Amino acid sequence: MVTVSRQVKEVCSSLVLSDTTLEHVMNLMHSEISKGLSKETNAFADVKCFPTYVRNLPNGSERGKFLALDLGGTNFRVLLIELGGSQKNKMLSKIFAVPQSVMLGSGNSLFDHIADCLAVFMKEHGVQLERLPLGFTFSFPCRQEGLTKGRLVRWTKGFKCGGVEGEDVVRLLQAAIRRRGDVDIDVLAVLNDTTGTLMSCAHKNPECRVGIIIGTGTNACYLEKLGNVGLWDGDWEEPQQVIINTEWGNFGRNGCLDDILTEYDREIDEKSLNPGEQVFEKMISGMYMGELARLVIAKLTKKGLLFRGQGSDILYKKGSFYTKYISEIESDKLGEFYNCREVLEELCLGLISDQDCQDIRYICEVVSTRAAQLAAAGVACLLNKMNEKKVVVGVDGSVYRFHPHFHNLMTESIEKLVSSDIKFELMLSEDGSGRGAALVAAVASRKS
Ligand SMILES: Nc1ncnc2c1ncn2[C@@H]1O[C@H](COP(=O)(O)OP(=O)(O)OP(=O)(O)O)[C@@H](O)[C@H]1O
Numbered sequence: 001m002v003t004v005s006r007q008v009k010e011v012c013s014s015l016v017l018s019d020t021t022l023e024h025v026m027n028l029m030h031s032e033i034s035k036g037l038s039k040e041t042n043a044f045a046d047v048k049c050f051p052t053y054v055r056n057l058p059n060g061s062e063r064g065k066f067l068a069l070d071l072g073g074t075n076f077r078v079l080l081i082e083l084g085g086s087q088k089n090k091m092l093s094k095i096f097a098v099p100q101s102v103m104l105g106s107g108n109s110l111f112d113h114i115a116d117c118l119a120v121f122m123k124e125h126g127v128q129l130e131r132l133p134l135g136f137t138f139s140f141p142c143r144q145e146g147l148t149k150g151r152l153v154r155w156t157k158g159f160k161c162g163g164v165e166g167e168d169v170v171r172l173l174q175a176a177i178r179r180r181g182d183v184d185i186d187v188l189a190v191l192n193d194t195t196g197t198l199m200s201c202a203h204k205n206p207e208c209r210v211g212i213i214i215g216t217g218t219n220a221c222y223l224e225k226l227g228n229v230g231l232w233d234g235d236w237e238e239p240q241q242v243i244i245n246t247e248w249g250n251f252g253r254n255g256c257l258d259d260i261l262t263e264y265d266r267e268i269d270e271k272s273l274n275p276g277e278q279v280f281e282k283m284i285s286g287m288y289m290g291e292l293a294r295l296v297i298a299k300l301t302k303k304g305l306l307f308r309g310q311g312s313d314i315l316y317k318k319g320s321f322y323t324k325y326i327s328e329i330e331s332d333k334l335g336e337f338y339n340c341r342e343v344l345e346e347l348c349l350g351l352i353s354d355q356d357c358q359d360i361r362y363i364c365e366v367v368s369t370r371a372a373q374l375a376a377a378g379v380a381c382l383l384n385k386m387n388e389k390k391v392v393v394g395v396d397g398s399v400y401r402f403h404p405h406f407h408n409l410m411t412e413s414i415e416k417l418v419s420s421d422i423k424f425e426l427m428l429s430e431d432g433s434g435r436g437a438a439l440v441a442a443v444a445s446r447k448s
Pocket residue numbers: 071072073074075139193213214215216217218285286287288322323324325327396397398399402403
């Protein structure tokens with residue numbers, strides 16, 4: 001079997017993180033989270049740690065018919081969910097595309113598009129005359145002022161719609177629905193997909209206390225004691241706990257991760273819609289992983305170390321190496337390069353040797369391993385901070401779901417970083433943040 005070439009390993013070495021570095025990242029994350037939670041320092045914090053106002057986890061008694069909207073990355077989903085106790089749940093959903101022109105257009109066009117899709121869906125399912133409770137999963141950094149009020153702090157993940165930053169997105173949604181006048185809804189909660197994931201997993205496993213996403217972007221939330229939330233301005237009724245939306249994707253904005261950034265990370269950042277922001281996210285999530293691998297491959301090809309120096313126009317085009325290629329290439333059996341050759345052919349690369357394939361696989365492994373280890377450092381930080389004997393971590397997002405080794409890489413890395421008396425388990429979220437949104441709405445209606 002061919003082995004990875006020495007020069008390729010050398011070029012990739014900046015992407016390989018030691019255990020000591022990961023421990024350092026975990027400790028940095030801890031101090032950034034503390035900064036975010038404190039009233040005095042939150043204004044300058046990069047990891048904002050927004051209280052979600054979700055105080056109660058599902059207890060299995062949630063029942064009823066709910067609508068959910070899920071906007072947060074590549075697709076927009078509308079769902080109709082019927083909760084019927086802990087086991088019986090019915091769910092209908094439809095995915096709508098969000099065209100690039102809408103992602104970069106005006107806020108009103110975005111919310112009009114959402115309202116259009118909602119109305120189409122409600123009519124298709126014959127519920128247009130009902131006033132159903134709705135949970136709105138809006139997965140961008142929002143400062144919440146209550147369960148039904150969240151102001152967008154800034155766009156991420158390729159969105160840039162005018163007139164939304166600083167505004168309450170529930171108000172914008174309601175205004176768009178009113179402009180149409182043909183359907184009506186009752187928004188009971190706005191939440192992030194991490195919260196949706198935590199709630200959805202907690203419904204199945206009451207030990208779930210953390211929710212994380214590794215999809216288009218990355219983020220995490222966890223259940224925190226009110227006494228640790230300096231920012232808390234709500235009531236102190238029991239249970240004295242609240243889900244904190246960390247917004248950890250922005251970790252590193254102040255330069256604290258600069259030592260581990262590579263030339264590839266810098267290039268991704270410079271060419272992004274949000275330079276200087278979401279530094280942690282850009283090293284981990286699906287929106288960037290493929291591009292990171294492409295930049296390394298392009299550099300090595302130009303140096304003559306891959307494909308005998310013969311690249312292709314596609315290879316040199318930004319965004320042409322999809323993150324799913326990494327999963328496909330790493331799914332090949334060791335020593336076999338069936339998927340790898342298929343991907344390289346799609347990139348119009350000719351005359352591919354086994355050595356090229358072995359090296360390409362290594363590049364993919366280095367990029368995905370670093371992503372998994374950094375996400376693991378974040379999870380270990382939360383687990384150590386919570387200091388509970390056993391915690392289940394709900395995980396969602398296509399990178400975690402489809403990458404063949406992500407789960408194992410994360411588990412292995414968390415084990416090294418977490419205190420030896422803490423037990424944990426990473427649990428794949430089955431039907432994601434949509435069901436979570438319905439559960440938040442259901443828990444809210446249980447209380448009101
Ligand atoms: N097979 C795969 N392996 C790894 N990554 C993948 C795969 N398929 C899609 N992706 C990546 O996952 C990302 C989409 O993630 P996901 O499907 O979880 O969507 P999302 O809901 O838009 O994300 P988010 O929850 O961050 O808002 C894209 O960046 C895509 O490149």
